[in-house]
Amino acid sequence: MKNSFARIAAVVAVAIFVLTGCGKKTETAPTKPAASYPLPEPPLVADCEPGIPGGRLVVSLYGEPKTFNPITANEQSSEEIYRHLFAALLGFDYPSEQVSPGLAESWTNSPDGKAWIFKLRKNLRWSDGEPLTADDVLFTWNDIIYNPDIDNVMRDGLVIDGKKFSVTKIDDLTIQIVTPEIYAPFLETVGALVPIMPKHVLAKAVADKTFTSAYGVNWDPKNIVGSGPFRIKEYKPAQYILLERNPYYCEVDKKGQRLPYFDNVMYTVVPDFNAMSLRFLSGESDVDDFIYPYEYDHFKAESAKGRFQLLEPGIGLETGFFWFNQNTNVNPKTGKAYVDPKKLKWFRNVKFRQACSYAIDRDAIIKSVYSGRAIPNYGFVTPGNKKWFNPNIRQYPHDLAKARALLKEIGIEDWKGDGTLQDADGNEIEFALNTNVGNSSREKIAVLIKSDLEKLGIKVIFQPIEFNTLVQKIDVTHDYEGLLLSIGGGGTDPSFGMNVIRSDGFTHQWFPRQKSPSTDWEARLDYLMNAQNKTLDFNERKKDYDEVQEILCEQVPMIYTVTPFFYAAVRSDIGNVRATPLSGYRATWNIEELYFRK
Numbered sequence: 001m002k003n004s005f006a007r008i009a010a011v012v013a014v015a016i017f018v019l020t021g022c023g024k025k026t027e028t029a030p031t032k033p034a035a036s037y038p039l040p041e042p043p044l045v046a047d048c049e050p051g052i053p054g055g056r057l058v059v060s061l062y063g064e065p066k067t068f069n070p071i072t073a074n075e076q077s078s079e080e081i082y083r084h085l086f087a088a089l090l091g092f093d094y095p096s097e098q099v100s101p102g103l104a105e106s107w108t109n110s111p112d113g114k115a116w117i118f119k120l121r122k123n124l125r126w127s128d129g130e131p132l133t134a135d136d137v138l139f140t141w142n143d144i145i146y147n148p149d150i151d152n153v154m155r156d157g158l159v160i161d162g163k164k165f166s167v168t169k170i171d172d173l174t175i176q177i178v179t180p181e182i183y184a185p186f187l188e189t190v191g192a193l194v195p196i197m198p199k200h201v202l203a204k205a206v207a208d209k210t211f212t213s214a215y216g217v218n219w220d221p222k223n224i225v226g227s228g229p230f231r232i233k234e235y236k237p238a239q240y241i242l243l244e245r246n247p248y249y250c251e252v253d254k255k256g257q258r259l260p261y262f263d264n265v266m267y268t269v270v271p272d273f274n275a276m277s278l279r280f281l282s283g284e285s286d287v288d289d290f291i292y293p294y295e296y297d298h299f300k301a302e303s304a305k306g307r308f309q310l311l312e313p314g315i316g317l318e319t320g321f322f323w324f325n326q327n328t329n330v331n332p333k334t335g336k337a338y339v340d341p342k343k344l345k346w347f348r349n350v351k352f353r354q355a356c357s358y359a360i361d362r363d364a365i366i367k368s369v370y371s372g373r374a375i376p377n378y379g380f381v382t383p384g385n386k387k388w389f390n391p392n393i394r395q396y397p398h399d400l401a402k403a404r405a406l407l408k409e410i411g412i413e414d415w416k417g418d419g420t421l422q423d424a425d426g427n428e429i430e431f432a433l434n435t436n437v438g439n440s441s442r443e444k445i446a447v448l449i450k451s452d453l454e455k456l457g458i459k460v461i462f463q464p465i466e467f468n469t470l471v472q473k474i475d476v477t478h479d480y481e482g483l484l485l486s487i488g489g490g491g492t493d494p495s496f497g498m499n500v501i502r503s504d505g506f507t508h509q510w511f512p513r514q515k516s517p518s519t520d521w522e523a524r525l526d527y528l529m530n531a532q533n534k535t536l537d538f539n540e541r542k543k544d545y546d547e548v549q550e551i552l553c554e555q556v557p558m559i560y561t562v563t564p565f566f567y568a569a570v571r572s573d574i575g576n577v578r579a580t581p582l583s584g585y586r587a588t589w590n591i592e593e594l595y596f597r598k
Helices: 076-082 134-145 186-193 199-207 273-281 293-303 341-347 350-359 362-370 400-409 440-456 467-477 494-501 520-533 538-555
Strands: 056-061 090-093 098-101 104-109 115-120 166-171 174-178 230-236 240-245 264-269 287-291 308-315 319-324 374-376 430-436 459-465 482-487 558-560 562-571
Touching: 056 076, 056 273, 090 186, 098 104, 098 186, 104 186, 115 134, 115 186, 134 166, 134 174, 134 199, 186 494, 273 287, 273 293, 273 440, 287 293, 293 308, 293 362, 293 562, 319 440, 319 562, 341 350, 350 400, 350 440, 350 538, 350 558, 362 374, 362 440, 362 562, 400 440, 430 440, 430 467, 440 459, 440 482, 459 467, 467 482, 494 520, 494 538, 520 538
Parallel strands: 056 264, 430 459, 430 482
Antiparallel strands: 090 098, 104 115, 115 174, 166 174, 230 240, 240 264, 287 562, 308 562, 319 482, 319 558, 374 562
């Protein structure tokens, strides 16, 4: 099962690596052979070449997981782990962009397109051996996702005009989901996005209103129960997360061998991306999901020695950008505005944002950070998403004269003649720019942005900070001014951007969870995103989503920089590798199918 669990996450650039012990048999494998555990009826059959069971894949992880809970997580360091722990009703094959069976063996749709019926496989089991039934599906939807006491990013994409879906049980193996309107991306989002959660483990946490801390990093691993290909064996903070094969996983290969093939996957926490590359190139690692373009020549030369193959999937979905905090609210604890009012006035002015976009020298970023292996990007959708990309969006080529002219229109000029801009009230234009430490490319881009804006006359205070602290600033405390990150992964359908684009979205970065749209253009985005979801006519959806992209480019709440070419590398004797640019996990999106040929 190729679990998609695709969401728009704050950070995508988390590389996957492997350390010592590559390919060695591990003593933490299940005590019984996988064949001795009962299979579901019928089992899911993987469309891959039969592999050889055994071995341990060790993977480096930059950034500690904040949680193992897929419902409440909203950052890639957590997704890196939980994607292996849970399964959905359906799977998703990234290279073909096709939905596939999963926990459900079949599904049907009513003539009006609103009612969907899913038939679960018989004898499905959770990773602790307990039965997985329709009750767990109902619990996931009605008790967790639609629970007003549980804050989660999933709900944003699972309502239509504020109306929830009706999820009911027909029998122990059959579920009906009825949408209030036609919901175009139903299978890819509802079927493949929503991880099913175990009622027998989590019902108490829901009843006690402690679900947001459930499956936290401080939980005993044996109590973190899922239905994905792996389960957590051990977690040592700041050291490693050890996963072991889930002996009850529902998938087999064409020979009837139960997946996954690896006995274990070990994620080892490392200080930065450079350490990841060094470990792979020194032979300590088996796979590198994220090779930076500036590393390409070195990896290409080393791959000629035969130990590993360099993969070149192409342009992906990642969009790098920075944005200004436009939150107009007041911190209820302090009584103070989240953003200094004079700066908020700048940040919420579209001409200020457009001027900053014109000031960015994207070609310099491509040359100095990515060794020429990237393209300028101006929009929410990259050219890698061929189906939905709008090539007619507004562009912002480097032009300091145009930037100065826009600022002059709103009263921002070098009034003192000292090279520094001030607004009409005499306030010097300056702001703090944050990004996460340990990502050398992003830090270099931040330095270039600082330099570009200072050439314009804007003072930038660059402050890189620890990743989880950064996420806390974005999602909880809202105490920042400018922030540089990226969005990527997820799926190609417009619905996967719902929680970013809608004004009430959890990840509406510049001003999240608005009670009502703070601007007319955000209200228009809300309308268009709802409208494109409610028709099966592709041309109508494309028209609406093209306009969404045009509005985002005109209003520039997110100032886009560049989109790099994607590369990955895997040890030469790993089988069933099918690289894709459409997943952040370019080589390991189908990790349950990968195996060591020797």
